[in-house]
Amino acid sequence: MHFEFNVEGGNFSKAGTASSQLKKILKQLNVDPKVIKRVVVALYEAEVNIVAHAFNGIIYIDIDTEKIEIKLIDEGPGIADIELAMQQGYSTASPEVREMGFGAGMGLPNIKNNTDELKVTSEVGKGTTVEMITYLSS
Amino acid sequence: MKVKEVAEKLGLTVISGANGLENEISMGYSSDLLSDVMGSAQSGDIWITLQTHKNVMAIASLKDLSAVILVKGFTPDPDMEEQSNEENIPVLGTTEDTFTINGKLYNLLNQ
Ligand SMILES: Nc1ncnc2c1ncn2[C@@H]1O[C@H](COP(=O)(O)OP(=O)(O)OP(=O)(O)O)[C@@H](O)[C@H]1O
Numbered sequence: 001m002h003f004e005f006n007v008e009g010g011n012f013s014k015a016g017t018a019s020s021q022l023k024k025i026l027k028q029l030n031v032d033p034k035v036i037k038r039v040v041v042a043l044y045e046a047e048v049n050i051v052a053h054a055f056n057g058i059i060y061i062d063i064d065t066e067k068i069e070i071k072l073i074d075e076g077p078g079i080a081d082i083e084l085a086m087q088q089g090y091s092t093a094s095p096e097v098r099e100m101g102f103g104a105g106m107g108l109p110n111i112k113n114n115t116d117e118l119k120v121t122s123e124v125g126k127g128t129t130v131e132m133i134t135y136l137s138s
Numbered sequence: 139m140k141v142k143e144v145a146e147k148l149g150l151t152v153i154s155g156a157n158g159l160e161n162e163i164s165m166g167y168s169s170d171l172l173s174d175v176m177g178s179a180q181s182g183d184i185w186i187t188l189q190t191h192k193n194v195m196a197i198a199s200l201k202d203l204s205a206v207i208l209v210k211g212f213t214p215d216p217d218m219e220e221q222s223n224e225e226n227i228p229v230l231g232t233t234e235d236t237f238t239i240n241g242k243l244y245n246l247l248n249q
């Protein structure tokens with residue numbers, strides 16, 4: 001099964017739409033609730049990162065009998081030092097975004113903790129790609 | 139304990155999402171940092187915060203939280219209230235601060 005979602009940078013009122021859709025789909029497919037919980041946390045954080053830090057992006061989701069594969073490709077400022085960005089507490093979020101309670105620098109660590117495989121690649125001035133895989137049975 | 143019972147015992151106002159008053163509360167989680175809640179709250183938790191925007195309900199729904207308590211007389215933005223009604227996740231209000239309401243809630247849930 002294949003799904004795609006568009007994400008608009010800056011539009012916080014729509015943040016989480018794709019995650020909420022994926023949760024419904026996985027429930028219908030009778031996926032283990034523990035797996036659903038992890039995937040939903042990871043996708044939400046990656047989705048909000050596009051909203052908070054990039055201009056726009058597309059989410060590609062592929063589900064088969066073994067795994068859930070998610071790829072988020074955005075156009076945006078990119079990440080200069082990915083290792084640094086992965087550290088808990090590191091954030092470049094704007095004051096407005098922080099005021100909403102985002103910008104704790106915990107999103108990428110949450111993604112790491114809730115996926116089986118994670119790959120972040122980025123080109124400064126162009127955009128960022130986040131690829132994550134979650135296996136349906138551990 | 140059900141959300142309804144906690145609301146009655148602690149004198150919380152039911153602002154929205156009244157259809158979720160029968161939701162069962164397991165424990166509570168207090169934080170105003172959304173990624174902290176995303177990473178650490180457990181399903182069934184009641185969430186104590188002063189954040190009043192729609193993303194609070196998105197997280198409450200994704201994490202299967204039982205209800206949200208807004209402290210210090212804060213009120214939800216209209217679209218947060220709307221989503222609370224749609225998702226049947228109550229938003230409750232108190233004039234007390236986080237420390238006070240956490241203490242009362244902790245005692246009540248651990249009785
Ligand atoms: N898609 C992206 N495009 C550009 N920069 C990004 C992207 N995702 C993450 N970053 C950078 O990595 C930093 C850390 O991301 P992370 O998700 O851990 O924290 P945050 O988004 O700042 O805050 P939180 O997720 O806790 O609300 C961000 O502040 C930003 O500098």
Ligand SMILES: [Mg+2]
Pocket residue numbers: 045048049052103106107108173
């Ligand atoms: Mg983030």
